[in-house]
Amino acid sequence: MNSKIPDTASKRTITALVQDKPGVLNRVASMFRRRGFNIESLAVGKSEESDLSRMTFVVDGDDRTVEQVTKHLHKLIDVIKVSDISDQNIVSRELALIRVKVNIQTRAEVMQVVGLFRANIIDVAPDSLIVEVVGDEDKIDSLHELLKEFGVVEVMRTGTIALNRGLEAAKKESRKSKHRNWGEAASV
Amino acid sequence: MKLNGSQMICESLIREGVDVIFGLPGGAILPLYQTLPEYPKLRHILVRHEQGAAHAADGYARVSGKPGVAWATSGPGATNLVTGIATAQMDSIPIVVIVGQVSRASIGSDAFQETDTTGITLPVTKHNYLVMSASEIPQIIKEAFYIANTGRPGPVLIDIPKDVQTEIAEFKYPSEIDLPGYKPTLEGNGAQIKRAAKLIKESQRPVILAGHGAIFSNAYDEIRELAEKAQIPVITTLLGISSFPEDHVLSVGMPGMHGMAYASLAIEEADLLIALGMRFDDRITGKPSAFSVNSKKIHVDIDPSEIGKNIKVDVPIVGDLKRVLAKLNLEVDPNTHVEWIQHIEELKRDHPSMNIRATEKLLPQYIINQISEATEGKAIVVTGVGQHQMWAAQHYVYTEPRSFVTSGGSGAMGYEVPGAMGAQVADPGRVVWSIAGDGGFQMTMAELATLVENKIPVKFAIINNQCLGMVRQWQEFFYDKDYVATMYTNNPDFVKLAEAFGMLGLRVSDKTQVRSAIEEAISYEGPALIDFMVEEEENVFPMIPAGQTVQDMIEENQPEKVR
Known part of the structure; x- marks a missing residue:
């Protein structure tokens, strides 16, 4: 799909909680295409709440690319929560x-x-x-x-x-959890 | 109260503080138009082409700081808006665009003047909506204005089918917004701000690099306080121009492809770059891997995705610039940086990029310098895109915020006419000069009719070199003077054109007439145009060729450096 993937590319798993509205999948897919990010796989389905869907992406890329993917996903108004869970117990x-x-x-x-x-x-x-x-x-x-x-x-x-193991993780993934404060990221 | 969709739109716009709309009617937006007379508070300016409406709303927003509003009909009306919407998206300008759509039942049937407007505009808007029920209108308009003008601003489009405009529903304007996926980070992280202050304290050769975010955030006083307290030179990006007074002793101009040599060199030699509301665009960085390699970098931006996108930074701070700087200024110690500031003065002396050479010929740089002097740096300057834009950035001395209005990221030629219209409508009390290229001017000059019709007294300085000057310059430098399709052999007579539209038209081809023509245009009460017949093969210097470094800078006509 693109030539941006460096040698150090690895597969990363990202989940997103999104509004269940017409066109949301299009917004997400369009963002990936426009920014030249590579989607290995994408699965979408209903979540535990009727007005929300959960998406799981497997993306190819180095840390910088994956960081940009999560930030640009987050920038979409209909995307409520984005987590890179690759390094977690999933x-x-x-x-x-x-x-x-x-x-x-x-x-x-x-x-x-x-x-x-x-x-x-x-x-x-x-x-x-x-x-x-x-x-x-x-x-x-x-x-x-x-x-x-x-x-x-x-x-x-x-x-x-994909889902995190354990209940603590589940709380973190819910819509009610504290909104991510980008300022706290020490090395973005 | 029960209202139809069109009334709801007008009621909602009034509640959002809208006082002017730039638009052009058509079938799918007629119900809305026919409702307008009920709302005399909403001034409508009838443009001649929808691109003009979008650019005018954009110019209005840049000068007023309030969202601009444009509307148009479905199909071609919507697609004509797209250039203006994309321009607003690239420069983060808050505009709200309302577009008519075919009736709900016809959507998807390839009906007359149907187009997938939300699909087309998805990648060039911050967000967009297709309204499928009149009852949704108040909530969506409330959200649209909120999204457009908070966080990193941007255009929001609302597509409204014709039968939704006539549908009757209960109108209640919401007081609250519930957007769980949209909560911009405003307060910078305290620990990061402390780290930034520490870097500033340790730095011997700091520079501030202020961008468009400085203007959105109205952070002028805070930037000035930081600069003066710690004696840090201030460089502004193209879109950051006018966020710091250029007659200030710490002002070091604009860096990058056509920036002042001393500004680019200062960034190169700095040991600390304090990047405020800017995005390390390729016109600034040239070759990112070789950009200011010896400096530590503090990057403040409200959009987390800008941090680390183009350049790796040491201290990232996500937040609203004004608030971040208010906290940072408390942590920063007074300093003098005497040697560094002296060194920058030497750079300015050794690299006098902005001197205008002595000649009898009519140089564009001289014209802009004269407009700057005649208006004492207090006019609003709007430009198109190309050589004249760079000269306007270089040679006008901007002293007041929000006074330089230009299509930076998108580089949309033709912005100079409708953009200036929007700027003047936003601030009728200030003199608005449109520094125009003869190429871009011809793309949107139909809006001169709108200016005359609505008594919008923009002053135009056409820098007429009878060619697409910047493209010609690239052909001269990089294509062995092979001038393919850049020369105009039959430009219209712009003076007669001005007269045909009912404006004052003047022509100047002699240097000695420049100042008197400028004064005459300013004192004329309506819109005026001066056709400046300038030196045709004048080039913009300095120039750092695309993708190259400060070492590759061409400071003046140096044929040996031009490949």
């Missing part, structure tokens, strides 16, 4: 649907692999299966890699969603 999950070619010889073997990954087979056809797998990005990448041997026809992934 759980992150993604769901993928993978359609794999099978025949009489390979079906059992595919089912065995799927079982090892605690994934599910949710559709069975004479010459293909749909595998549903939940996990972090690495787990899904690994299963995808293994299934390639049999012939992967289609892959659909949701993108990563």
Whole structure:
């Protein structure tokens, strides 16, 4: 998508609590495009409050880029809270649907692999299966890699969603928590 | 009380203190227009092109400090506004733009004069709204003015379908705003302010670099107090001009691409840069990795995303400049910096960038110098973009705040006519000079009709070099004098043009007539225009070529330094 990513680029996970209004996704996506930031994945859905949505971004970039991403996200009027949770104790999950070619010889073997990954087979056809797998990005990448041997026809992934572990963190992420005071950041 | 949408818009604008609107009607905004006569408090100025409305609202905001208002119809009306909105966005100018839209049921059907206005303007506004119910109007207008004129200011657009303008609903103007995602940080962090004061105390060679934020924040007194208390020289960016009086002994002018050599050199030699409400634009930094490498940097800005964006800083302070400086000034110790100030005086002597060479020819720099003297530095100067803009920044001595009005970030040629209109409407008591280029002037000169019609007495000085001067200069320097598409061979007769519009028109091609023409234009009671036939191949110096460093500066005509 762009050429701004230096060698030290790493994947970072950012979450944002946003107003659930028409056009908010467009505002966010437009900001990323305009500033040349790279989105690896983006997942959006309802949050615990009816008027708010939560977005999870996985972005590629060095510290400076990620800092700019969070600041520019925060600058959008409809974005209430932004957190870079990459260095925190988080759980992150993604769901993928993978359609794999099978025949009489390979079906059992595919089912065995799927079982090892605690994934599910949710559709069975004479010459293909749909595998549903939940996990972090690495787990899904690994299963995808293994299934390639049999012939992967289609892959659909949701993108990563992530939450902090523990209740203290949850309080921090709510809309009621103290608004971020940018002045406190010592080394922005 | 029950009102229709158009009445609600007018009632809301009055409650926000709006007294003037620049606009042009069309189908989708007609209900609003037909309601205007009920509200004589709202003065409407009918422009000739919607771009003029947006620039005029922008000029109004820059001079008054209040949000400017422009409105137009859907489709082409809205798209014609876009240049003006983008200009306001780049320079952080608070304007509220209201645009008509096709009726709700027609949205998305490619109806006549339908365009996705909120989509088009999304990247060039601070925020925008599409109003889908009349009942939302009061809240949205309240929010729009709040967002436009707080934090880092900027344009807000409100797109209102025609049938929402006629829909009847209960009107109650809200007293509160609930924007959980928008809470600008105003108070600077105390610990950081202490760190800044410590750096200032330890510094031997500090400079203040004041930008547009100094003007938005009205921090003139605070900057002056800091400068005088610790004896720190003050440099202003292009948009920071007039935030510090240029006749002050500590004033060191403007740095950067066409800044004074001594200002750029002072930044280069400084050991501490106190950046106040500015954003380290590429026209200032040249090559960011080589910009003022030996200085520590304090950066105060209200927008956290500006900190660390272009230049790494040592002490970041997010907050409103006026409030931050009020606290900082209490912490800063008096100082003298005698050697440093003496050194800067030497730099000024050794690099006299602003001397106007002695010649019988009519030089643009001389004209601006004469306007400056005739108005004693107290006029409001509005410019277009290009050579004349840089000369206006260099050679006018600005002594009062909010007196230099120019399209800095966006660099929108054509700003000089409608921008000056807005500036004059905001402050009818001051003389407004539009220093115009013959190129930019022709982009928006239709607004001369608006000026005459509304008795807005702007004075124009067209710096007529019969070419697109700045582009021509780049072609001379960097393209071996290959003047592609920059020469005008058939400019109109601007004097006759002025007369056709009903203005005073004068032509000056002789240096000796400059001052008397300026005086005549000032004493004329309506709008006036002077067509100054200047030296055509005059260049702007100094010049630091784009992306280069202070060492690469061309101080005067030095062919060997020009590649």
